[in-house]
Amino acid sequence: MLPIEAFIEQPFAVMTDALRLHAAAAPERVALILDDRRLRYGELDALVDRAAAALQRDGCGKGDVVAICAATSIEYLVAYLGAVRAGLAVAPMSPSLKPETLAAMLKDAEARQLFLDASTEALVAGDTPAARIALDGSGCGQAFEAWLAPAGSRPAPVxxxxxxxxxxIYSSGTTGTPKGIVQPHSMRWMHARRGPFYGYTKDSVGILSTPLYSNTTLVHTFPALTMGGALVLMKKFDVVRFFELVQAHRVTHAILVPVQYQRIMDHPDFDRYDLSSLANRFSTSAPFPPELKAEVLRRWPGKLVDTYGMTEGGGACMLNAHEFPGKLHTVGRPANGHTILLIDEQGREVPPGEAGEIVGHSPGIMSGYRNQPALTAEAEWLAPDGRRFIRTGDIGRFDEDGFLVLMGRKKDMIISGGFNIYPVDLEAELRQHPDVADCAVFGVSSREWGETPVAFVVSRSGGQAVAADALRAWVNDRLGRMQRIADLRFVDTLPRSSIGKVLKRELREAYERAHS
Structure with a gap:
């Protein structure tokens, strides 16, 4: 039997084969934990076999697609991994979708089977050619346990x-109609091989508190299982429940989005729990404010790694915040084996020190957007040496030490009076005010300037400590003349995606409707 250390050194392997190794070497080792339930590697591997065999029995073959739209569960991961073992592609979909959006995604994916549960049954409007399997055994489809192939079944080799x-992976839709990002096995294998870099071992215990349909979650799910560690699943993130699980299971690894870090640090019971085992903390998916990184490092010692990258792949940057406390305003340096370049509007590399659109290349790049070759071509940039890069749509610049500083989304950049204004700069100034808990700056149409900045702010005191006009005057005094904010509104919350990205498009549309 191949040792796991030799397994991950292979140039290519199928991630689910690691489950077979762990099931043979340590069948009683715990793989998945959800509430009071524990599933061991021997049991997990056998269930994955039964799921793969059931898919083959139902006529699903290599290259076919199955969809999953359900809450986090052990069955969710069994179905996912079973499909991978059978050579199928999995399309995990958000339970927060509108029925018409889910229907469009299922049609685009040409899903042969749909795994769902009672919480998502209402989303599946009308008939769909996909056969329905109920992961929770509810009446929304064939019960998962009954659907599985008989105990002891093994799929035909693929x-x-x-x-x-x-x-x-369907994009979150924060910038329009979601696109199906096809990730090949080579890309996921690259993720799985990162296990040692992330510190995962057979003794590690990770916690998954973001949804399983999110690439954020999956990027840490596969390395953890590849290395034979345990994963604690949360159906829904709750700060106190997170504290309890970390303390009870001596959790060592967590992937959290910045808004979760903020809620954790703000909770009055933070110091009541023993969170010392959680020495490996990771973040991605949304901007991580430097002042929040500093607070985490100060109050919660341990490793803190902020990763900047895209679901489409290409290049990624990583900031080991615990090693570079003076670089918390950056997203770090390019990851090992990754190339990050900055290009101008004409697709040429910009001179050192200048800002440009971030493009990235690495061994892990999407195959393309499903059924959308034109959009795929738009997302790509070919270097003079022929290498394929992915455009991020973000603007950034490298500092003198090679750390990447994000300046905002290209489409969010505000052009006012011919000057480029980066919302991230204005948001950073606003966050310096003691009454600002959160904020978002975006551009709206202006007869005089073409575009002008507007800010929505969440107040720490419910808007009582400072008036909106006073806060706007305060921040404008700190900004350049062309950066000044034209309007500032207090709001209770900012709309966010399930992984914490502020939905600026929604804010802009609501503002413009109110002023039309």
Missing amino acids: DIGPDDAFNI
């Missing part, structure tokens, strides 16, 4: 290559 589709 020849899976690096270019075959592993999954289709």
